[in-house]
Amino acid sequence: MTFRNIHFVASTGALAxxxxxxxxxxxxxxxxxxxEVIVALGGDGLMLSALQNTMDRKLPIYGMNRGTVGFLMNNYSEEDLFGRLNSAEAAMIHPLRMRACREDGSKVEALxxxxxxxxxxxPQAAKLRILIDGRERMSELVCDGALVSTPAGSTAYNYSAHGPILPIKAEVMALTPMAAFRPRRWRGAILPHEAHVTFEILEVEKRPVSASADAFEVRNCTRIDVESALDVxxxxxxxxxxxxxxxxxxxQFV
Structure with a gap:
């Protein structure tokens, strides 16, 4: 496709x-x-926000780094933007769908x-019961937290928590504990992308947890369900x- 009509979005930073x-x-x-295309100027946070905010329009997004990390962004240059867009490689990714239940009985969904x-x-460690496709796989994980990552996100928070980097075309997701106290040596799991992951929060009042879908946070959770949004x-x-x-x-080589 030849792109000619660009809609620019930018973060609030001065450079952007x-x-x-x-x-x-x-x-x-x-x-x-x-x-026909969105050009996002900022860092990875802006890219994630742009993907969320324009999801219904189904437009490709090309990022240029005017932020900090910029793993999902291209190098910034003002030259030959049309040429770069028209020769660009496309990566198609599916997000995760989170459904969180709160203590008051309300439910929140986010991608x-x-x-x-x-x-x-x-102040106290969380206690989580983990089920995969409705089957209990861990009766109690005592930890600071846990996460489920897409391949696209596997080099971000997941990698910092010592989770694996996943090939972008691999139909899997990473389940990674954060500062696991018990069992101490559990390093997580790699799951098929169609798996349904459930976290049940144990001792809710004593050990409250929050759940975040990227930057969107839900507090006072009692149960969090996570699965690939294969329809998005x-x-x-x-x-x-x-x-x-x-x-x-x-x-993986730096």
Missing amino acids: REALARLSERYGQSAIDDA AINEVSIIRAG EHCILFDHGHGLEERLIRE
Whole structure:
């Protein structure tokens, strides 16, 4: 596809706002309804936000790093943007769907491109019961938390928690504990992408937890269900030769 109509979005940082002004003037700023592609200027946080906010439009998103980490972003340059867009490699990813139940009985649903994380919200360690496809796999995990990660998000929070980096085309997700106290030597699991993961929170009042789908947080949870949202697909564009698969491989050798 040949892209000509660009809609730019930017984070609130000074570098991103300056880039937005210059690129909009040079390449034009199409209304979102007329756009063929979205160019996101910022860091990975902005990319995740842009994917969430434009999900219903099904437009590809090309990021340029005007933030901090920028794993999901391309290098920033104001030159030949149309050429870069039209030769870019597309990565198709499925997010995770989180359904969280709270103490008051309410339920919250959210999508996560990177990971769903469960984190203790008090001074004591969390106690979690883990079920996979309705079958108990761990009766009690005592920990600071746990997370379920997509391949695209496996180099982020998951990797910092010593979880595995997953190939982008692998139809799996990573279940990774954070600071596990008991069982001490459990390092997590790699699950098929169609698996349904359930975390039941034990001793809720004494050991409260919060659940986050990327940056969206739900407090006072009693149960969190996580599964791949196979009905939702995001398209991220990368410069030719620097696609997401190459980035995931490269990350393992640094």
